Amino acid sequence: MFGWEYPPLHLGGLGVACQGLVRGLLHHGVKVTLVLPYASETEDTDVRFPTDIVLQKLHVQSMLQPYSTFESFEASMRTVSKGNVDVYGHDLEEAIANYTETSVKMTEDLQPDVVHCHDWMTYEAGRRASAHHRVPLVTHIHATELDRTNHAPNEYIYQRERVGFEAADKVIAVSNYTKNVLVQHYGISGDKITVVHNGSMDLPPKAALLESKRACTKKHPLVLFLGRLVTQKGAVQFLQMASNVHQLRPEVQFVIAGHGHMLEELVDLSCSYGLQDAIIFTGKVTSEEVKQLYTQADCFVMPSISEPFGLVALEAIAHGTPVILSRQSGAAEVISDCFVVDYWDTAKMADCVLTVLREQPLAHQLRSYAPSVLDRLTWQNQAAHVQSLYKNLTYCSA
Amino acid sequence: MKPLICLYFQVHQPYRLRDLRITEIGQGDIDYFDRVKNEQIFRKVAEKCYLPANKLMLDLVETYPDFRVSYSLSGVFLDQCKEYGPDVLVSFQKLAATGKVEFLAETYYHSLASIISLEEYCFQISKHVHTIEELFGMTPKVFRNTELIYNNEIAQIARLMGFHGIIAEGADAMLQGRNPNDLFRPPTFRLPAHREKIIRDHRPLPKRARNIAVLLKNYKLSDDVAFRFSDKSWVGYPLDAHTFTDWLMQSGGHSANLFMDYETFGEHQWEDTGIFDFLRSLPGIWEERGIEAVTPSQVIAGWKKDDAHEYDIHNTISWADMERDLSAWTGNHIQDAALHSIYALEEQVKATQNPQLIENWRKLLTSDHFYYMCTKYWSDGDVHKYFSPYDSPYEAYRRYSHALHDLRARLNP
Numbered sequence: 001m002f003g004w005e006y007p008p009l010h011l012g013g014l015g016v017a018c019q020g021l022v023r024g025l026l027h028h029g030v031k032v033t034l035v036l037p038y039a040s041e042t043e044d045t046d047v048r049f050p051t052d053i054v055l056q057k058l059h060v061q062s063m064l065q066p067y068s069t070f071e072s073f074e075a076s077m078r079t080v081s082k083g084n085v086d087v088y089g090h091d092l093e094e095a096i097a098n099y100t101e102t103s104v105k106m107t108e109d110l111q112p113d114v115v116h117c118h119d120w121m122t123y124e125a126g127r128r129a130s131a132h133h134r135v136p137l138v139t140h141i142h143a144t145e146l147d148r149t150n151h152a153p154n155e156y157i158y159q160r161e162r163v164g165f166e167a168a169d170k171v172i173a174v175s176n177y178t179k180n181v182l183v184q185h186y187g188i189s190g191d192k193i194t195v196v197h198n199g200s201m202d203l204p205p206k207a208a209l210l211e212s213k214r215a216c217t218k219k220h221p222l223v224l225f226l227g228r229l230v231t232q233k234g235a236v237q238f239l240q241m242a243s244n245v246h247q248l249r250p251e252v253q254f255v256i257a258g259h260g261h262m263l264e265e266l267v268d269l270s271c272s273y274g275l276q277d278a279i280i281f282t283g284k285v286t287s288e289e290v291k292q293l294y295t296q297a298d299c300f301v302m303p304s305i306s307e308p309f310g311l312v313a314l315e316a317i318a319h320g321t322p323v324i325l326s327r328q329s330g331a332a333e334v335i336s337d338c339f340v341v342d343y344w345d346t347a348k349m350a351d352c353v354l355t356v357l358r359e360q361p362l363a364h365q366l367r368s369y370a371p372s373v374l375d376r377l378t379w380q381n382q383a384a385h386v387q388s389l390y391k392n393l394t395y396c397s398a
Numbered sequence: 399m400k401p402l403i404c405l406y407f408q409v410h411q412p413y414r415l416r417d418l419r420i421t422e423i424g425q426g427d428i429d430y431f432d433r434v435k436n437e438q439i440f441r442k443v444a445e446k447c448y449l450p451a452n453k454l455m456l457d458l459v460e461t462y463p464d465f466r467v468s469y470s471l472s473g474v475f476l477d478q479c480k481e482y483g484p485d486v487l488v489s490f491q492k493l494a495a496t497g498k499v500e501f502l503a504e505t506y507y508h509s510l511a512s513i514i515s516l517e518e519y520c521f522q523i524s525k526h527v528h529t530i531e532e533l534f535g536m537t538p539k540v541f542r543n544t545e546l547i548y549n550n551e552i553a554q555i556a557r558l559m560g561f562h563g564i565i566a567e568g569a570d571a572m573l574q575g576r577n578p579n580d581l582f583r584p585p586t587f588r589l590p591a592h593r594e595k596i597i598r599d600h601r602p603l604p605k606r607a608r609n610i611a612v613l614l615k616n617y618k619l620s621d622d623v624a625f626r627f628s629d630k631s632w633v634g635y636p637l638d639a640h641t642f643t644d645w646l647m648q649s650g651g652h653s654a655n656l657f658m659d660y661e662t663f664g665e666h667q668w669e670d671t672g673i674f675d676f677l678r679s680l681p682g683i684w685e686e687r688g689i690e691a692v693t694p695s696q697v698i699a700g701w702k703k704d705d706a707h708e709y710d711i712h713n714t715i716s717w718a719d720m721e722r723d724l725s726a727w728t729g730n731h732i733q734d735a736a737l738h739s740i741y742a743l744e745e746q747v748k749a750t751q752n753p754q755l756i757e758n759w760r761k762l763l764t765s766d767h768f769y770y771m772c773t774k775y776w777s778d779g780d781v782h783k784y785f786s787p788y789d790s791p792y793e794a795y796r797r798y799s800h801a802l803h804d805l806r807a808r809l810n811p
Contacts, residue, residue: 248420337773339792347419354420355796358803361735362795369730369773 002035002103002115002122002129014142016311017174018118020199024383030390033110035103035125093156100125104132114138114390120145120157123164130167136393139168144181147306150231151185162186169393172196172386174309175330181306194389197334198309199379202318204371209295209320214364220253221357224297224321226290226312227304229260234303234326234343239266241301243273244350252357254279257293294319298363299356303343304329313338318374322366324352334377337370401579402653402700403646403684403691404613406542406565407660409448410472410508411440412766414787418800424807430758435787440482447664452489454663454674459498462681466498468693469660470542473506473526474764476533487533494534500693501530503538503561503602509763510727512543512552513714514741516593518763520600523559527602537603539563540694544765546615546657546717547724550710553584557610558594560603563698565657567717568614572709579651581701582612582709611698612709615657615717619649624658628671636672639679643687653697657717719774727768732795737768739802746809755808762801770794 003018022032103125116138117126123139130137145153145161165171165186171193173179179195182188223242227233235256242254256266256279263281270279285293294300300316300323307329316323317335325332326343339352356363416432458465471490479487493499505511506526511519523541530538540563541556548566556564568578588594622642626632634641646654659666667673684691718726728734740762747759771791775783788794 336790337792338790339796340789348417351419351421352796355799358420359732359735359795359799361731362792362799365731365773366792 001032002117002125004036004118004122013311014119016201017142017198017309020201020379021383021386024199024379024381025387027380028383028387030383030387033107033112035107035122096121096124100128104128108132113394116140116386117164118142120161120164123160123167127164127167136169137167138170138172138389138393139164140172140174141165141178141182141308142174143308144178144186146181146185147178147308148230148232150305162188165192168192170194170389172389174198176333177328177330178308181308194385196382196385196389197330197377198311198314199377199382200311200314200318200374201379202315202374204374205318205320205367210364210368213320213367214360218298220251221249221298222253222255222296223299223301223353223357224255224257224293224316225301225303226257226285226293226316227302228258229256229262229266231262232305232307233258233260234305235262235266236269237303237305237343237346237349238301239269239273239275239279240346241303241349241353242270242275242279244347245353246273246275246278248354249357250278252278252353255282255293255297256280257282257285257290259284290315291319294321297321299324299353301349301353302326302329302331303346303349305343307331314374314377317370320367320371322356322363323370324349324356335370335373337366337372399650400647400687400689401649401651402697403689404468404653404655404694404697405466405691406468406470406502406655406657406694407662408470408542408658409475409660411436411443411475411478412508412764413474413478413761414439415767415794415797415801418797418804420800420803423800423804424811427754428804430801430804431761432787436478437482439787440478443661443665444483444486446669447661448483448486449489450669450674451660451663451677452486452493454678455499456489456493456496458678458681459493459496462685464685465681465691466500466693466696467493467691468500468502468540469493470502470504471530472504472508473522473529474508474761476529491534494536500540500695501534501536501538502565502694503527503530503541505544507760507763508544508765509760510544510547510737510765510768511763512547512555513724514737515744516555516596517600518741518744519555520559520597520602522760524600524602539603540565540613540698545726547714548711548716549714550584550587550712551589552714553610553612553709553711554587554589555593555597557584558589558597558606559601560605560607561610562607563611563613563694565613565615565655565694566709566711567715567722568617568655569715569722571722572711572715573614576707577649577651578614578616579649579654580614581652581706582614583703583706584610584612585708585710609703611701611706613653613655613694613697614709616649616654617717619645619654620656620658623656623673623676624662624666627662627667627673627676637676639676639683642676643680643683643689647687647689652700653692655697718769725774726772727765730771730773730791732791733768733771736771736795736798736802743802743805743809747805750809755805758801759805762798762805767794767798771798 004014025032107129112133112135114136115126115130117123118140119142126137145157165188173193173195176195179193182193183190225238229235245252294316300321302310302313302325304326310329310331313323313325313331324339327340328343332340341349413431414435415430422428503526505522507522511522527538541561542565546567553564627637663673714724715722747756770786770788771794773791
């Protein structure tokens with residue numbers, strides 16, 4: 001398996017999903033050799049990583065880093081002149097070529113039954129390893145270039161993704177939403193794509209927490225946003241919603257947690273909406289702070305413009321917080337007890353927030369019913385789907 | 399012995415709520431209901447079901463002298479006929495004019511009042527009885543409660559109101575091996591005096607009935623048509639009218655009671671499944687084989703109290719879901735909150751004597767609003783989802799709670 005970040009360095013996203021999947025597979029007795037682009041220590045699986053030369057190269061460019069810091073690449077692409085994009089693109093290509101070369105070489109002597117790779121940067125390595133070992137290739141897609149760039153993709157990356165999907169025997173998408181993106185915008189046949197939703201690492205909230213939340217009526221209810229401050233995550237939509245809510249209930253407190261290149265723009269925008277006394281920008285938050293925020297929030301809003309899955313929604317639910325989700329997300333497919341709105345319909349989003357804050361029986365039901373999804377979507381269960389997909393593939397090719 | 403066959407069809411359309419917003423609450427005379435959607439759905443069902451099915455029924459009762467059917471038309475359905483479908487109303491009136499069609503009584507607003515407010519319950523049944531008299535020139539003698547919600551007390555109340563028959567679900571657990579086609583009666587007992595007085599004061603029919611018969615839905619045979627007719631994985635597929643008649647004859651007892659939503663014809667089972675052809679061929683086959691299709695009142699006419707088994711129902715039953723209880727409309731937090739809040743306004747709403755406001759309140763009592771809030775099987779894509787006009791149970795509650803708040807704002811300006 002060609003993956004990223006093990007154990008995860010960041011909350012949410014690719015690293016967490018890879019870790020969850022690997023642990024789930026190990027639970028079912030699947031042997032996993034994990035290939036990572038840099039060194040990390042782990043006890044529970046066989047990990048191999050390319051040489052220091054590659055590692056260095058990756059770090060120098062600070063581009064071939066996993067998902068969570070991927071925006072830095074995007075941001076730098078935006079800030080450099082057109083001529084330089086080619087240069088960066090060229091370097092990125094080279095970095096990947098080196099990574100691919102090395103990782104394929106170091107796995108030459110293995111005897112895998114399946115090669116499984118995660119997101120576009122590993123696809124070429126996966127393709128070549130699968131060809132070398134003559135075993136089926138599974139490409140797993142956690143986020144497409146279209147999600148990240150609001151449908152203004154970097155052509156090179158988009159092509160790499162497409163080639164990866166086409167080379168695969170099976171593609172695993174993290175949601176039907178993402179499957180549709182692949183079918184519609186990458187021209188991949190729906191039959192080839194299996195949807196395996198992400199799992200959750202969290203346990204459902206304890207009854208005592210739910211009761212204490214039920215008993216508590218606040219003077220200043222708290223509405224939370226958590227995510228990178230990039231277009232994709234919909235922080236602008238969050239502010240529009242907040243402005244609507246604020247007009248009717250000025251006592252409501254909003255928190256935008258997370259960092260990203262849009263911070264300054266968002267602060268300006270919140271002031272222009274007259275929200276300066278009602279909103280807090282936390283900047284980067286630690287995992288302990290995140291827990292605190294989830295627990296204290298009366299409503300969590302995920303207004304993403306395009307969200308392949310949205311693990312934050314499951315995290316909020318695990319802390320007994322009602323969630324309002326963008327319809328343009330994978331999480332909305334699997335969570336029954338929530339509100340779902342189109343990300344652009346910020347007036348309705350505001351109405352849902354106000355209803356959750358006003359109606360105690362509703363809030364209590366969302367808090368107490370939604371966590372059933374966490375029992376259903378465990379990584380053990382989700383890894384079992386992946387395992388049976390492996391079995392089908394190896395049976396067919398045998 | 400060959401059983402009689404009793405066909406009864408339920409016809410109902412709720413007033414679905416509009417995408418209300420908090421910002422509208424207390425802004426004066428706002429309309430809670432989605433006129434566009436209600437009209438669209440009404441017209442769609444009218445074209446696919448009501449009009450073609452009524453035409454077929456009229457043809458059948460005119461062709462076969464012994465063929466009879468019965469209907470229960472909710473009051474809110476009749477109101478929507480006036481708004482969106484005078485042609486549909488006329489087609490029912492034509493059926494009524496044959497004298498071979500019986501209309502049953504029910505709660506005007508298709509409400510859950512039977513389990514919450516006796517006074518409102520009596521009012522709604524009276525209003526319904528009077529409306530049927532006015533539109534179809536006949537007085538209902540048999541009662542069907544909303545979604546066949548039934549218990550011993552509901553049966554006694556119906557008797558005290560003057561009905562000589564009541565429709566109920568033939569639930570396996572209650573039948574305990576007995577045939578639903580047999581004749582049944584509820585246990586007799588007195589209601590508390592104050593409750594009897596409420597019924598006396600609001601009695602829909604002139605005097606109480608001496609006895610009341612219970613007609614039980616034969617759910618197996620009913621569901622063969624209503625749910626399984628087009629199910630290709632069903633062992634009985636495709637269902638042939640002769641085979642179905644064999645099953646009816648084999649089912650024995652006094653009368654096989656086939657009760658179902660009228661939308662079965664053309665809406666739940668589309669025309670291309672052959673459902674209309676199936677229906678069309680039944681009366682001829684029945685005539686040949688000497689089986690009579692009768693109305694509930696005709697079933698009861700051949701009924702003797704002493705022959706009847708006791709149908710003893712302490713815990714309320716209904717025809718909904720697998721559970722056959724009230725859990726389609728009550729039980730989760732949002733359903734209970736909504737039900738409690740709307741009935742809590744009863745006295746205050748009525749005290750205003752404002753007809754528009756009272757009417758709005760009553761339209762909010764329709765059971766469908768609570769059905770849409772059901773979370774029992776939502777994630778499995780169950781019938782609740784199929785029937786709901788909204789995205790989710792929470793969307794149903796959001797709209798409903800806004801209507802409630804607006805109603806309160808009008809009561810306490």
